[in-house]
Amino acid sequence: METIVMSHPHHYKQESLPPTILALGYFDGIHIGHQRVISTAVELAEKAGAVPAVMSFHPHPSVVLGRADQNWTYITPLEEKKKVLESMGVKRFYLVKFDHDFASLSSKEFVDQYIIGLNVQHVVTGFDFSYGKYGKGNVETLVKESNGQFAQTVIEKIEKDGQKISSTLIRQFLKEGRVQEIVPYLGRRYKLNGTVIHGDKRGRTIGFPTANLDTEEYSLPKVGVYAVEVSIDNERYFAMANVGYKPTFKEDQKKPSLEVHIFDFHKEIYGKTVSVTWLKRIRDEKKFSGIDELIQQLNTDKSKTLEIIQTMY
Numbered sequence: 001m002e003t004i005v006m007s008h009p010h011h012y013k014q015e016s017l018p019p020t021i022l023a024l025g026y027f028d029g030i031h032i033g034h035q036r037v038i039s040t041a042v043e044l045a046e047k048a049g050a051v052p053a054v055m056s057f058h059p060h061p062s063v064v065l066g067r068a069d070q071n072w073t074y075i076t077p078l079e080e081k082k083k084v085l086e087s088m089g090v091k092r093f094y095l096v097k098f099d100h101d102f103a104s105l106s107s108k109e110f111v112d113q114y115i116i117g118l119n120v121q122h123v124v125t126g127f128d129f130s131y132g133k134y135g136k137g138n139v140e141t142l143v144k145e146s147n148g149q150f151a152q153t154v155i156e157k158i159e160k161d162g163q164k165i166s167s168t169l170i171r172q173f174l175k176e177g178r179v180q181e182i183v184p185y186l187g188r189r190y191k192l193n194g195t196v197i198h199g200d201k202r203g204r205t206i207g208f209p210t211a212n213l214d215t216e217e218y219s220l221p222k223v224g225v226y227a228v229e230v231s232i233d234n235e236r237y238f239a240m241a242n243v244g245y246k247p248t249f250k251e252d253q254k255k256p257s258l259e260v261h262i263f264d265f266h267k268e269i270y271g272k273t274v275s276v277t278w279l280k281r282i283r284d285e286k287k288f289s290g291i292d293e294l295i296q297q298l299n300t301d302k303s304k305t306l307e308i309i310q311t312m313y
């Protein structure tokens with residue numbers, strides 16, 4: 001998949017571009033609704049002998065327009081999003097730099113400057129796609145504003161249990177620690193990558209060594225303890241994870257951290273990438289009155305995790 005970065009002001013025009021079918025949207029998570037939009041573009045492109053492409057925006061508009069706090073995180077940060085798109089058969093990824101200049105373009109200017117020059121035959125969006133200043137452009141205006149230069153397919157609302165499947169809903173599930181319930185919305189288990197960093201080296205002294213992970217722009221589920229599966233160098237292991245502040249030992253940690261205790265694993269992995277797949281939430285994080293109490297709880301957590309894993313695999 002080729003990535004083409006588009007920053008403002010933009011006048012991408014190349015006569016030699018092959019006919020393109022373009023799916024449009026932010027697509028954080030690439031959930032079941034997004035998958036329908038994108039796979040429709042891929043299928044249409046296959047039939048027409050055209051190139052399947054996606055246009056997306058970065059960073060998230062909420063960050064740039066100041067609607068989110070400073071610690072905005074993603075379900076699929078950019079690199080993860082690219083991998084998922086590639087696996088779906090997308091061949092071109094138009095990545096628009098989202099900034100104030102871009103956000104102030106009228107809907108017509110967006111179509112003229114960003115889409116018309118790409119030899120787009122057909123656009124695919126969801127029913128509630130909006131674009132341009134104040135989000136004024138919508139599925140009714142898109143083809144009109146191109147003067148009929150491309151065809152359009154609008155995907156109807158994809159719902160589950162009466163709710164629109166959306167990035168917002170999946171974020172809400174993460175916030176509530178409902179990692180298991182995410183699966184039918186996201187279409188897969190929630191997974192994130194982290195780099196192993198140095199912790200306080202206390203875990204090994206209590207018989208539960210942990211890999212402390214820097215998860216950068218990924219969203220963490222609610223503070224607490226979880227059964228997880230991890231993957232390191234393409235090998236899979238079972239593990240239990242703690243998202244939190246380690247209140248038994250620390251009083252001043254500002255942001256929750258993620259650490260995993262991997263069962264039957266003793267390798268040195270500092271600096272490596274660990275991917276964590278979230279299976280089920282076990283309990284809240286607690287402040288224990290001493291190390292022995294914590295150890296006892298960790299043994300219980302381990303039994304519980306193994307039980308959960310047995311019922312799942």
Ligand SMILES: Cc1cc2nc3c(=O)[nH]c(=O)nc-3n(C[C@H](O)[C@H](O)[C@H](O)COP(=O)(O)O)c2cc1C
Binds near residue numbers: 199201204208226248
């Ligand atoms: C499965 C699991 C559950 C944990 N639960 C708690 C907890 O409830 N309260 C707490 O203060 N720390 C908890 N911890 C964090 C431990 O305090 C931490 O692993 C230990 O202090 C080692 O930290 P270090 O890796 O920074 O050396 C938990 C860790 C794991 C792996």
Ligand SMILES: Nc1ncnc2c1ncn2[C@@H]1O[C@H](COP(=O)(O)OP(=O)(O)OP(=O)(O)O)[C@@H](O)[C@H]1O
Binds near residue numbers: 128157
């Ligand atoms: N459940 C859905 N059914 C059909 N189309 C959808 C669905 N969710 C998103 N889309 C479409 O996918 C594209 C990307 O949408 P967007 O990234 O805004 O997703 P979203 O999940 O609705 O996000 P948010 O929760 O942040 O509003 C848009 O064209 C949108 O209309």
